[in-house]
Amino acid sequence: STGVETLEFQAEARQLLQLMVHSIYSNKDIFLRELISNSSDAIDKLRLESMRDKDLKVSLDDPHIAIELDAEARTLTVRDTGIGMSRDEVVSLIGTIAKSGTAEMLKAMREAKDAAASQELIGQFGVGFYASFMVADRVTLVTRRAGEEGGTRWESAGEGTFEISEVADAPQGTAVTLHLKPADAEDNLHDYADEATIRSIVKRYSDFIAHPIRLGDETLNSMKALWARPRSEVEQSEYNEFYKHLSHDWTDPLETIHMRGEGTFEYEALLFVPARAPFDLFMREGKRGVQLYVKRVFIMDDCEALMPQYLRFVKGVVDAHDLSLNISREILQQDRQIRVVRRRLVKKVLTTLKDLQAADASKYGTFWGEFGRALKEGLLDDTDNRDTLLELLRVTSTHGDTTLKEYVERMKEGQTEIYYMTGESRSMIENSPHMEALRDKGYEVLILTDPVDEVWVEQVPAYDGKEFKSIAKGQVDLGSDAPKDESFDPLLTWMGTALADNVKEVRLSSRLTTSPACVVGDAHDMTPTLEKMYRAMGQ
Numbered sequence: 254s255t256g257v258e259t260l261e262f263q264a265e266a267r268q269l270l271q272l273m274v275h276s277i278y279s280n281k282d283i284f285l286r287e288l289i290s291n292s293s294d295a296i297d298k299l300r301l302e303s304m305r306d307k308d309l310k311v312s313l314d315d316p317h318i319a320i321e322l323d324a325e326a327r328t329l330t331v332r333d334t335g336i337g338m339s340r341d342e343v344v345s346l347i348g349t350i351a352k353s354g355t356a357e358m359l360k361a362m363r364e365a366k367d368a369a370a371s372q373e374l375i376g377q378f379g380v381g382f383y384a385s386f387m388v389a390d391r392v393t394l395v396t397r398r399a400g401e402e403g404g405t406r407w408e409s410a411g412e413g414t415f416e417i418s419e420v421a422d423a424p425q426g427t428a429v430t431l432h433l434k435p436a437d438a439e440d441n442l443h444d445y446a447d448e449a450t451i452r453s454i455v456k457r458y459s460d461f462i463a464h465p466i467r468l469g470d471e472t473l474n475s476m477k478a479l480w481a482r483p484r485s486e487v488e489q490s491e492y493n494e495f496y497k498h499l500s501h502d503w504t505d506p507l508e509t510i511h512m513r514g515e516g517t518f519e520y521e522a523l524l525f526v527p528a529r530a531p532f533d534l535f536m537r538e539g540k541r542g543v544q545l546y547v548k549r550v551f552i553m554d555d556c557e558a559l560m561p562q563y564l565r566f567v568k569g570v571v572d573a574h575d576l577s578l579n580i581s582r583e584i585l586q587q588d589r590q591i592r593v594v595r596r597r598l599v600k601k602v603l604t605t606l607k608d609l610q611a612a613d614a615s616k617y618g619t620f621w622g623e624f625g626r627a628l629k630e631g632l633l634d635d636t637d638n639r640d641t642l643l644e645l646l647r648v649t650s651t652h653g654d655t656t657l658k659e660y661v662e663r664m665k666e667g668q669t670e671i672y673y674m675t676g677e678s679r680s681m682i683e684n685s686p687h688m689e690a691l692r693d694k695g696y697e698v699l700i701l702t703d704p705v706d707e708v709w710v711e712q713v714p715a716y717d718g719k720e721f722k723s724i725a726k727g728q729v730d731l732g733s734d735a736p737k738d739e740s741f742d743p744l745l746t747w748m749g750t751a752l753a754d755n756v757k758e759v760r761l762s763s764r765l766t767t768s769p770a771c772v773v774g775d776a777h778d779m780t781p782t783l784e785k786m787y788r789a790m791g792q
């Protein structure tokens with residue numbers, strides 16, 4: 254049948270669309286980048302799928318993206334020869350938002366103080382296809398999935414519902430037609446039916462796209478892979494646009510790393526450290542930000558073989574010259590050369606961060622605030638780079654914010670260990686009776702309140718030869734003898750019996766100065782926070 258069905262957007266999609274329709278974001282030009290990026294992805298997917306499935310009946314000649322303008326009808330169409338979508342795919346991919354963190358993002362948006370704050374939030378999220386509704390009051394999409402007979406037509410004004418119907422004669426790929434809102438200087442709406450406007454937007458945001466973007470007979474983009482160009486010839490602004498294309502972030506990256514490996518295994522890498530953590534940094538399981546290319550041809554997203562989990566926030570591209578285009582994730586994981594590349598990339602990222610720390614403490618502080626928790630995971634997973642990671646660590650202590658190096662520099666004469674205490678909050682730790690004797694002696698104590706702190710501090714034995722020592726566990730040797738006063742023996746025996754169900758031992762301590770008693774864990778016991786964590790996980 255060719256009947257038209259009206260369906261509702263998923264609630265979260267509806268909310269996001271509302272934000273687009275009411276245009277809270279000031280840079281409207283980027284809608285085109287989003288559409289072109291989808292088209293480019295679709296062409297890449299088609300090539301990959303035709304390689305996997307030799308029987309797939311598809312057209313692979315002249316993959317390209319065409320932009321069509323109709324000044325009279327005031328429409329702009331972005332057409333591609335990519336993989337297209339089936340009817341069900343259109344409904345689920347365009348009608349819902351599968352991205353994790355959407356609900357959190359929308360909540361944060363509602364609570365945002367002002368327009369600038371909400372722009373920042375939406376910029377971190379990456380709205381993709383829905384950006385069309387910033388510049389159009391109606392959007393039509395016609396698509397046919399490669400290998401399928403019939404096509405699908407989707408249309409919406411961005412308010413609550415969309416219409417979907419079958420079309421008999423759609424070409425393979427996708428065409429998105431925007432019915433443009435009138436140009437409005439005040440609202441930053443340029444005339445998107447104007448050729449010169451479109452030419453300059455494509456040049457600015459999508460020059461490096463690997464497939465031709467055409468306006469009539471003219472190809473608008475240079476298609477030069479940025480990573481393959483010499484560093485000296487690339488402007489930072491070009492790196493920034495490329496980063497935004499890759500990451501869907503609307504903010505410039507904090508650091509750009511462009512490197513080349515020569516010799517038996519040649520590769521180019523272009524990596525970015527974002528300025529801000531994405532919403533789903535701690536939700537999305539294990540997805541890495543690095544794409545693999547082989548000689549300019551896109552192979553895969555989220556290449557886990559090239560970046561460890563704890564550096565999942567690093568975005569970028571690695572183009573390896575000597576791999577097969579058919580390479581699988583499994584084979585990559587075992588490839589010795591790839592492991593060498595990965596080790597080099599990790600080292601380079603970490604030294605870049607160390608340089609940043611030395612050069613610009615406040616910028617590094619920003620980085621640490623966003624990604625510090627992820628780096629701490631590296632203290633557990635990446636023993637090769639543990640020393641570097643310990644140098645990168647920023648912690649709070651009774652002295653203030655500090656690095657371990659600074660802590661060691663302030664260590665007291667005769668102090669041999671790095672004292673720490675873990676707990677739920679700073680005030681809880683500072684007011685703990687365990688703190689008394691240390692404070693009395695003027696020893697500095699690390700105040701570790703992040704749940705992951707509990708874990709690394711147990712597993713990392715030492716920094717710079719100084720062991721980490723919990724002040725809440727076992728015996729803390731502060732250089733003074735444990736008090737010996739036999740007159741307390743009867744009291745200790747009595748207390749030991751009375752509390753036998755609750756404690757292992759009652760002993761005299763030199764660690765208290767004003768509190769009469771405190772409970773300490775055995776040196777190898779779990780801390781209360783860890784116990785709580787495990788209990789919460791049902792263990």
Ligand code: ADP
Pocket residue numbers: 287291292295333335336337338346347379380381382383426427501
């Ligand atoms: P994202 O690109 O981040 O996934 P979008 O909102 O831009 O988010 O697009 C949502 C999904 O819709 C894409 O992941 C893709 O599966 C599908 N899609 C969008 N545009 C196209 C297109 N031109 N061809 C094929 N699929 C598309």
Ligand code: MG
Pocket residue numbers: 287290291381382
């Ligand atoms: Mg997209």
